[in-house]
Amino acid sequence: MALYLLVWIILGVALAGFTMVYTQAKAVNALLFALPSTLVYAISAGFSSYYLCRANPLGERKLLSVVFGLSTASVLAGLLWTALAEMWNELCQLPGAGWAGVTLSPGLxxxxxxxxxxxxxxxxxxxxxxxxxxxARHAEKRELESKLLAQEAELRMLRTQIDPHFLFNSLNSISALTSQDPKGARAMTLQLASFFRQSLGMEAHRKVSLREEMALIRHFLSIEQVRFGERLVVEEALDKEALDCLVPPMIIQPLVENAVKHGISQLPEGGCVTIAAWRDGSRLRITVVNDMDEYQAPGRGKGIGLNNVRQRLAATYQQEARVEWGGREKHFNVEIIMPVETGGE
Structure with missing residues (x-):
């Protein structure tokens, strides 16, 4: 409003200057003639044009009717300002006013x-x-909101895909232990219930710290430890700075699960699963490496876990994150590369 009035004051001063030159009036008379009428017209024309445009949106009215309405309103507004200026000038010339107006010629x-x-x-x-x-801003905002909703729906779908996949594998493990080690099967069932209770606490968060994610992975590995015993060796190489970085919930768990199912379980003597994470500038790098049979093809089942991880990373970070994997020299390596993001950012 202040900027609007300032512009009109400048226009009023310019009109006063033109009036002073055109009518040879004094500067004070020209200002007192031009400024008040200009400001009154500014307020009345501002409200009038605003509500007229609101009542006749361009996309909902015919262009001809809009042009005709605005042309008529503009002419009436011009007549109104002329009449207002003449009335004010007459009042300025009253004997009791104490000062004279200007001479209004037909040209002025x-x-x-x-x-x-x-x-x-x-x-x-x-x-x-x-x-x-x-x-346009509202349309852009609605489009952004719809994209976010679609992204949330995709992430929820991918998250729900992980839980049945993990549960299916765990139940198979429990079934295998039932006849061989009933106590182990019972312990694994309790661990499984605790694991899902803990994982449900992450449902409300789009991202969790790597420290929280690793706590869940250790819980998962304790389940597998019941089944494999000393055949399963786990090593961690986690940078302290990396532990505070945020990651999508259960983004590493499918990789560790694959390492155990498709790597360690295929080795009679067992093997080692190594989980490492470190900050590389503005990137967070996470690797999961497991031993595998030298004659084993470097692939992992149907690839549900790896594809899920890749899709979740794409939905969350678009082109800024990726997952790479491959087998080499009795080891299968999976690496996640994503932007560094901490809770304080």
Missing amino acids: TALLFVFGTLLYGLLAAVNYLAMEFVR
Whole structure:
């Protein structure tokens, strides 16, 4: 509002200067004639053009009717300003006013009419531009919200894919232990219940710290330890700075599960699973390496876990994150590379 009034004050001063030159009036008389009428017209024309544009949106009215309505309103506004200026000038020339107005010639009157008409049209154009800008911002906001909702739905779908996959593998393990080691099967069942209780606490978070993710993975590995015993060796190489970084919940668990199922379980003597994480500049790198049979093809089942991880990373980080894997020299390596993000950012 202050900027709007400032612009009109400048226009009023300019009109006063023109009046002073055109009518040879004193500067004070010209200012007292031009400024009050200009400010009154500014307020009345501003509200009028605003509500007129709101009542006739460009996309909902025929263009011809909008142009006709605005043209009529502009002409009426020009006539209004001319009449207002003449009335104010007459009041200024009353004997008791104490100061004289200016001499209104037909040329000055015509100038006021043209000036008022053009300014009203300009106000209408500015209002339409502002309305279109707001409409475009709202449309952009709605599009962004719809994309976020779609992304959330995709992430929820991918998250729900992991739980049945893990549960299916765990139940198979429990079934195998039932006849061989009933106590181990019972312990594994209890560990499984505790694991799901802990994982459900992560459902409300889009991202968790790597420290929390590793706590869940250790819980999972304790389940597998019941089954494999000394055949399963786990090593960790976690950088302290990396532990505070945020990651999608259960993004590493499928990789560790694959390492155990498709790597360690295929080795009669067992093997080692190594989990490492470190910060590499603005990137967080996480690797899961497991021993494997030298004659084993470097692939992992149907690839559900790896594909799920890749899709979740793409949905969360788009092109800024990736997952790579491959087998080499009796080891299978999976590496996740994603942007560094901490809880304070």
